[in-house]
Amino acid sequence: MLRKLYDWTLSLAARKSAQWWLAFIAFIESSIFLVPADVLFLPMALAKPERAYRYALIATIASVLxxxxxxxxxxxAYETVAKPVLEMYGKLDTFERLRNSTSADAILLMLITSGLAHLPPIKVVTILSGAVGVNIWLFIVSAIVARGARFFFLAWLLRSYGEPIREFIEKRLGLIAGAVSVALILLFIAIKYLH
Known part of the structure; x- marks a missing residue:
């Protein structure tokens, strides 16, 4: 089923309404959807590199919203809406552990790592941020920085290197973003526990 969903999302890039679909996918990815907006963003930016930054802006705004x-x-609406969504994705137990043991600072760090590398999934972190009452304005600024950095960096790569960079992005960018995320987490832990 996941592969069909992925293929369907990818097929949207060829449509005239692709920008609207990009906004829609980026929006729902940040709250309930399983497939990342990158699946649509990458082929769109490769097909029309002159619009890569425009697509990055659309994806960033929609993702933050x-x-x-x-x-x-x-x-x-944690009990009535969010909890069933998390349960559907098999993330409820992990979410509950995070909700009961994580500080607002750690959640903001997760928002940055999630925005950059999908670690943990962005939808889990956005719902968690609300469930524990992270300041909404701080949340918004963090989301703009994290999601904007990801989409605009991808746009720059695609405009600068075109099709040859696609394989690198699809295979290795997740590893690099994951390594940066781990480094950020280690830095956060070091700062927190050394003071």
Missing amino acids: GGIAGWYLGYH
């Missing part, structure tokens, strides 16, 4: 929706789900 979706993140705000996820925050509101966690803050106002």
Whole structure:
């Protein structure tokens, strides 16, 4: 089923309405959807590299708005809406552990790592941010930085290197972003526990 969903999302890039689909996918990815917006963003930016930054802006804005929706789900509708969504994805137990043991600082760090490398999935972090009451303005700024950095960096890579960079992005960018995320987490832990 996941492969069919992935293929369907990828097929949207060829449509005239691709920009609207990109906004829609980026929005719902940040709150409830399983497939990342990159699946649509990459082929769109490769097909029209002159529009890569425009697509990055669309994806960033929609992703941040979706993140705000996820925050509101966690803050106002955790029991009735967010909990069933997390249960459907098999993330409820992990979420509950995080919810009961994680500080607001750690959640903001997760928002950055999730925005950059999908570690943990962005929808989990946006809902968690609302459920524990992370300040909404701090949340928004963090989401803009994290999601914007990801999409605009991808746009720069695609404009600069074109099709040859696609394989690198699809295979290795996740590893590199994951390594940066781990480094950020270790830095956070070092700062927190050395002071």
